[in-house]
Amino acid sequence: MLISPFKLRRLGMLGMNCRNRDFIGRYNDRRLYPLVDNKLKTKLLAEEYKVATPQLHFVVAEQHEIAHIEQQLETLNGFAIKPAKGSGGKGIWVITHRDGKDFIKSSGAKITMEDIRRHMSNTLAGLYSLGGVSDEVIVEDLIEFDDCFEGFSFEGVPDIRIVVFRGFPVMAMLRLATHASDGKANLHQGAVGVGLDLSSGRCLNAVQFGMPVYEHPDTKRSLKEIKVPDWRGMLLLASRCYDMTGLGYIGADLVLDANRGPELLELNARPGLAIQVANGFGLLPRLRHIETLKEKRFPTAESRVDYVMKEFAVTPLL
Amino acid sequence: MKIRRLPFYAIVILLIVAGLGTAGLRHNTTEVPFVPGEQKPVWLVEARIDFLAQGGKTTVRLDLPDSAPGFRLIREQAASPGYGFAVLDDKRDRRAEWTRREVTGYQTLYYNAQYLPVSYEPEPKDPEPPKAEDVFWDEPEATAARELLRGALSRSSSPASTARELIKLLSPNSPDQNAQLLLAAEPSRSRLLVKLLNQSGVPSRMAMGLYLEDARRRQTLTPLVELFTDEGWLLMNAATGEQGVPENLLLWSRGVDAQLDVIGGQNSSLTFSMIRQTVPAMALSQVQFQDNIFSLLGVYSLPIEEQSMFKMLFLLPLGAMVVVFMRVMVGLRTAGTFMPILISLAFLQTSLVPGLISFILIVGLGLLLRNYLSYLNLLLVARIATLIVLVIFLISVMSLVGYQLGLNAGITVTFFPMIIIAWTIERMSILWEEEGPHEVLIQGGGSLLVAVLAYLLMSIELINHLSFNFPELNLVILAFILLMGQYTGYKLSELRRFRSMENMD
Numbered sequence: 151m152l153i154s155p156f157k158l159r160r161l162g163m164l165g166m167n168c169r170n171r172d173f174i175g176r177y178n179d180r181r182l183y184p185l186v187d188n189k190l191k192t193k194l195l196a197e198e199y200k201v202a203t204p205q206l207h208f209v210v211a212e213q214h215e216i217a218h219i220e221q222q223l224e225t226l227n228g229f230a231i232k233p234a235k236g237s238g239g240k241g242i243w244v245i246t247h248r249d250g251k252d253f254i255k256s257s258g259a260k261i262t263m264e265d266i267r268r269h270m271s272n273t274l275a276g277l278y279s280l281g282g283v284s285d286e287v288i289v290e291d292l293i294e295f296d297d298c299f300e301g302f303s304f305e306g307v308p309d310i311r312i313v314v315f316r317g318f319p320v321m322a323m324l325r326l327a328t329h330a331s332d333g334k335a336n337l338h339q340g341a342v343g344v345g346l347d348l349s350s351g352r353c354l355n356a357v358q359f360g361m362p363v364y365e366h367p368d369t370k371r372s373l374k375e376i377k378v379p380d381w382r383g384m385l386l387l388a389s390r391c392y393d394m395t396g397l398g399y400i401g402a403d404l405v406l407d408a409n410r411g412p413e414l415l416e417l418n419a420r421p422g423l424a425i426q427v428a429n430g431f432g433l434l435p436r437l438r439h440i441e442t443l444k445e446k447r448f449p450t451a452e453s454r455v456d457y458v459m460k461e462f463a464v465t466p467l468l
Numbered sequence: 469m470k471i472r473r474l475p476f477y478a479i480v481i482l483l484i485v486a487g488l489g490t491a492g493l494r495h496n497t498t499e500v501p502f503v504p505g506e507q508k509p510v511w512l513v514e515a516r517i518d519f520l521a522q523g524g525k526t527t528v529r530l531d532l533p534d535s536a537p538g539f540r541l542i543r544e545q546a547a548s549p550g551y552g553f554a555v556l557d558d559k560r561d562r563r564a565e566w567t568r569r570e571v572t573g574y575q576t577l578y579y580n581a582q583y584l585p586v587s588y589e590p591e592p593k594d595p596e597p598p599k600a601e602d603v604f605w606d607e608p609e610a611t612a613a614r615e616l617l618r619g620a621l622s623r624s625s626s627p628a629s630t631a632r633e634l635i636k637l638l639s640p641n642s643p644d645q646n647a648q649l650l651l652a653a654e655p656s657r658s659r660l661l662v663k664l665l666n667q668s669g670v671p672s673r674m675a676m677g678l679y680l681e682d683a684r685r686r687q688t689l690t691p692l693v694e695l696f697t698d699e700g701w702l703l704m705n706a707a708t709g710e711q712g713v714p715e716n717l718l719l720w721s722r723g724v725d726a727q728l729d730v731i732g733g734q735n736s737s738l739t740f741s742m743i744r745q746t747v748p749a750m751a752l753s754q755v756q757f758q759d760n761i762f763s764l765l766g767v768y769s770l771p772i773e774e775q776s777m778f779k780m781l782f783l784l785p786l787g788a789m790v791v792v793f794m795r796v797m798v799g800l801r802t803a804g805t806f807m808p809i810l811i812s813l814a815f816l817q818t819s820l821v822p823g824l825i826s827f828i829l830i831v832g833l834g835l836l837l838r839n840y841l842s843y844l845n846l847l848l849v850a851r852i853a854t855l856i857v858l859v860i861f862l863i864s865v866m867s868l869v870g871y872q873l874g875l876n877a878g879i880t881v882t883f884f885p886m887i888i889i890a891w892t893i894e895r896m897s898i899l900w901e902e903e904g905p906h907e908v909l910i911q912g913g914g915s916l917l918v919a920v921l922a923y924l925l926m927s928i929e930l931i932n933h934l935s936f937n938f939p940e941l942n943l944v945i946l947a948f949i950l951l952m953g954q955y956t957g958y959k960l961s962e963l964r965r966f967r968s969m970e971n972m973d
Contacts, residue, residue, distance in 0.1 A: 275849065
């Protein structure tokens with residue numbers, strides 16, 4: 151039923167209290183939080199630092215603008231609607247295509263223009279934002295995910311979460327949507343988490359609901375075959391997020407777009423702990439190792455990525 | 469990191485020491501008990517004065533104990549209709565005085581006082597020792613006294629032993645002729661002893677004591693002798709030879725000749741009755757130490773209404789500690805961080821079961837109404853405002869219905885924090901839509917569990933008593949909260965969450 155805390159310590163598992171106090175509290179300056187809590191700010195910052203993100207179409211900042219969105223959406227076939235201050239993937243609607251006057255969501259549900267208006271109105275009023283503060287709506291490009299993930303994800307975009315500590319990617323995980331997770335890539339909702347080897351982008355271990363799995367529960371494709379293409383590019387993108395935000399301990403959510411390559415979806419200043427379960431080992435030894443390194447020795451993202459690809463190579467468990 | 473931690477632990481230890489130290493000091497100086505409901509025995513002593521008034525101006529003076537060793541005066545009062553009464557306190561000589569312009573016939577005056585037995589404290593020594601009084605005898609007593617003293621002094625080495633020898637010689641069955649002679653001239657054995665001791669150069673005086681026995685009436689004062697030794701005044705009973713102040717002896721007057729002084733009356737008599745009572749230690753402390761610094765800094769000086777508010781306020785830190793513990797160490801999820809404390813405070817007013825039922829009823833009904841509100845497609849702020857109004861209606865209806873059904877608990881529902889409840893309903897509703905009813909149950913159950921735990925702790929009599937009477941103990945709670953804020957180990961819930969790591973190595 152319960153695992154002994156000594157075993158967890160031996161595995162180097164990072165607990166919530168330790169994460170909050172020793173890493174988030176120590177390395178993340180509160181003043182910088184708005185940069186990642188507001189997706190719009192992240193996006194604008196990313197453009198400044200030449201970090202690729204999905205193409206922004208338009209922003210709705212006031213309730214009265216909702217009346218005019220019909221014209222703005224006219225030219226778009228598929229798109230994603232996101233609250234700028236949403237957290238945990240709440241309030242994100244992905245529209246894959248149109249069906250006459252209606253829209254089809256990634257889950258297959260048919261929605262009307264009126265539904266979109268109401269959703270935007272709710273979002274602006276702060277339904278999805280932390281603390282219910284007023285919010286903005288971002289409408290951006292639909293991600294066409296790369297063929298290499300064909301059969302690995304069900305009704306949703308697989309995304310890659312990389313935990314970056316002081317600019318060093320320390321752990322990575324691929325999140326695959328399943329039928330159980332309703333197309334969402336959240337592990338606690340039933341998405342499959344696949345731990346990735348930092349040196350190669352290959353699958354190390356996979357879990358769903360905290361239990362090991364070997365194939366995708368819906369498509370039955372063996373997860374062992376997973377190898378993320380352009381892996382070094384992914385790590386570089388994640389590593390640059392540190393230079394961009396200045397936050398020491400972040401989780402970068404990346405996607406691989408078929409046309410545009412690796413893109414940054416969002417950043418998280420309080421990345422979750424489930425990544426450790428997906429990888430089958432704890433973050434703590436790596437974090438403590440990075441803490442001992444001198445920042446001056448690794449001025450660029452390239453140097454940091456090269457270091458971790460060499461230092462943190464692991465042989466797969468599956 | 470080690471160096472940075474040192475001041476932190478110093479602060480924690482300082483807080484604990486300050487909290488416990490202040491509480492201990494408060495307990496010692498104002499005798500506020502640590503345990504609620506503690507009772508202390510006190511003696512209620514009543515002096516009754518009877519006399520026959522002559523019809524003119526009447527003044528009655530009664531000598532009162534100044535500082536009876538082993539006892540502390542709690543309160544005193546006189547019952548004597550028609551008389552003016554005052555306690556005259558001129559340095560070391562307290563007297564009660566009754567006065568009346570015209571009075572005839574038999575009169576009865578009462579004076580009663582409550583005395584608390586305390587541990588015997590040595591009195592401060594007089595800066596200059598008293599001098600032995602000069603004693604004059606007529607012949608043949610002068611010769612008898614000299615003879616008696618010579619005999620006693622030859623068998624003694626100190627004032628105390630001289631007194632003991634004299635008591636032996638003066639005992640009723642003593643064969644000594646000189647003693648018989650002196651006793652015939654001065655029948656009071658105590659007075660005789662005082663005279664003889666003063667003659668031998670030992671300063672001594674008369675004292676009157678009252679032996680305290682439960683439920684005794686018509687007791688009189690017992691004459692005693694005090695002689696001055698190197699250690700101060702020493703009490704001796706001339707009849708029994710007993711030395712020192714017995715535990716049940718209240719020294720009523722010392723060194724004063726007349727205990728009762730009636731002007732304008734005759735046939736006066738002074739009798740005592742006494743009874744042993746028990747009174748709450750709390751009340752005793754408040755009566756005795758009204759002007760103490762701790763009482764002035766305590767909340768007793770406030771009006772009752774504010775006191776009861778503080779009673780609640782001082783319980784909050786404990787609730788906050790429970791929340792910190794449940795979230796940091798156990799890892800329980802609650803809806804709203806400190807919402808459970810507010811709920812548990814409401815439970816304190818409603819009592820547990822009715823509180824739980826009405827809370828679940830309100831939130832349940834609120835969720836139903838909120839479900840309907842989502843069809844109206846309102847803006848968030850308006851929706852929560854609507855919920856607040858609806859919650860107020862719900863609570864009013866519930867308390868009215870409860871009252872009509874004869875349930876007292878119905879009325880106390882109004883103690884629930886309505887705005888917090890409205891927000892809780894809103895959050896729960898969103899949680900329901902996004903994560904499903906399972907998460908609502910987990911968070912709602914977690915909040916209720918924390919609230920019930922906090923309530924159970926807060927309703928313990930001892931904790932109530934301590935937090936109100938020793939508010940400084942909250943510093944200790946603060947220290948614990950600080951300590952828990954440093955905890956970086958695993959939460960109990962994480963041991964379950966990561967249980968699949970069991971087969972990893």
